[in-house]
Amino acid sequence: MNTGVETLTYMDQADPIAKAGEELVRIQYSGICGSDMHAFLGHDARRPTPIILGHEASGTIVGGPRDGTLVTINPLNGCGTCHACRSGKPNICLGRQIISMPPRPGAFAEMVAIPSENLLVVPRAELLQSAALTEPLACSWHAARLGLRLQDDPVETLSCVVLGGGAIGLGAALCLRAMGVQDITLIEVNPLRLATLKGMDGFKASDGKDADAPKDGSADLVIDGVGYAATRAAACELAKPGGVISHIGLGSGEGGVDVRRMTLHEITLIGCYTYTPKDFQETGEAIFAGKMGLLDWVETRHLSEGQGAFDDIRSGNTPAPKIILIP
């Protein structure tokens, strides 16, 4: 439980109780997200302490007619009645809720109560760890889909750049590849992470200055998985005339957007938030079908070691784009 700034406490809590339409899930894998980090650092007003963080989880249904079924959790619900929800976009519902934000506790826990409609069945036990990546990869999938939707040219001819080699950025590179893009460059400045990324197939990894760095004005699509003024400024420079920037990162709230260049060269910036239920399902299916690669770039630690994992991510002291906690 996040009990104060940069403080996590491993403690006993009463098991949650499933309401009508909900099921209980015993959590087996629960990933640490960038937004968990923001909350941990005290920067996320949406997640006041004390709160159980965590919203990237997979596990097993406990009790009820589906007892024992392996699932991954879509942590997001809309109100179900507004125009956005009725249009299949609960991610932009003004009443949306995500576990790990009040009033709903998160998945750095042994048990979670969650609506049945939020559960995607995982077909085989050996996929359960990768299934915990469905949520972050669905964010990437959504951003890639929105960015590719605006392209006039065939997907296999496009040049795409992804900024940030965390799970969202790496995931975006993998999603673009799964969607048919051939020319993908992933830019990561942390040398530990970059070394991990350089060993992977299907995309180039660059520090943004080396021989593999893309040229300014060369990208049909830039996915900013970081979201600071510096990455937005880089995205505006990298995008070609008519190009698109999919902006997922929540690093800082403003700055870096070169509106003059965007206007004179018809660059489009798309704000991207999470995923639709359809994105979540398609992402899970792509993972289970092996289209996202081996997904072996994950480090696992026990939930009781959560504080150390957060500290290591904060200090940049881990090569893995994702740490998953195991309760």
Add this chain to the structure above:
Amino acid sequence: MNTGVETLTYMDQADPIAKAGEELVRIQYSGICGSDMHAFLGHDARRPTPIILGHEASGTIVGGPRDGTLVTINPLNGCGTCHACRSGKPNICLGRQIISMPPRPGAFAEMVAIPSENLLVVPRAELLQSAALTEPLACSWHAARLGLRLQDDPVETLSCVVLGGGAIGLGAALCLRAMGVQDITLIEVNPLRLATLKGMDGFKASDGKDADAPKDGSADLVIDGVGYAATRAAACELAKPGGVISHIGLGSGEGGVDVRRMTLHEITLIGCYTYTPKDFQETGEAIFAGKMGLLDWVETRHLSEGQGAFDDIRSGNTPAPKIILIP
């Protein structure tokens, strides 16, 4: 001719000579654009002095097989060979040229030499003054089209807001109406202009604070025809979750973009620059078919009075959204 900061000189120049593929047009109507104003004020590096400004013109072909044909001028050419040009988008060609920017003199003149492919025939003489509005209205048409293209809901259900009641903003309101939008609010803070706009049919005009002002988070599409930090900030507040901002204005180069709100609520900002040849043609056809209304909101002055017209626009001392100069 723009001979220095805030200085226009009415002077004799040799008539231009039509090259192969070009025709000579005797200019009869030539509108003053916001970008002419930027150049006049010394703020447009793309238009160093001395230069003949003006790129919104209509007139009559002089000489050749089409002698006497009434036309309006598309002032923009791409290189013709790059990918953008071959895709019908010379407006984002890196080698694009517009008359009134070196090396091509503009249309505040008696004669212009221009490629035949840039000429759109005007069907009747009484349409020739309105035909000079094809260029600015094509900018509006393009921005409206790009903004509506991203909407999932039927056009007649959309709420649209336009910022700025100059020719581009007013034109955007008229284009949206011609495209089937029912709920359009045009925001203009200059009281002289607002009074002119309030008398027009088909949209609401507001100062942004009165009873007709749209609510924050209510607009499916915001068209920013001004492009300063303050209007971009307003656009970000006005757009609803999932909404779109079409950004045409070239007021200032950065600031005002609330990227956090754009990301959390999936707002898209589209940089819009001029128009494609297809937009230009469709705009002309809409004007000639009467779909843009009477277009009687134009003030005309003689070309020799250009300095005074620029001075009046600068001081906000004119109610008309557009002044057209007559050589």
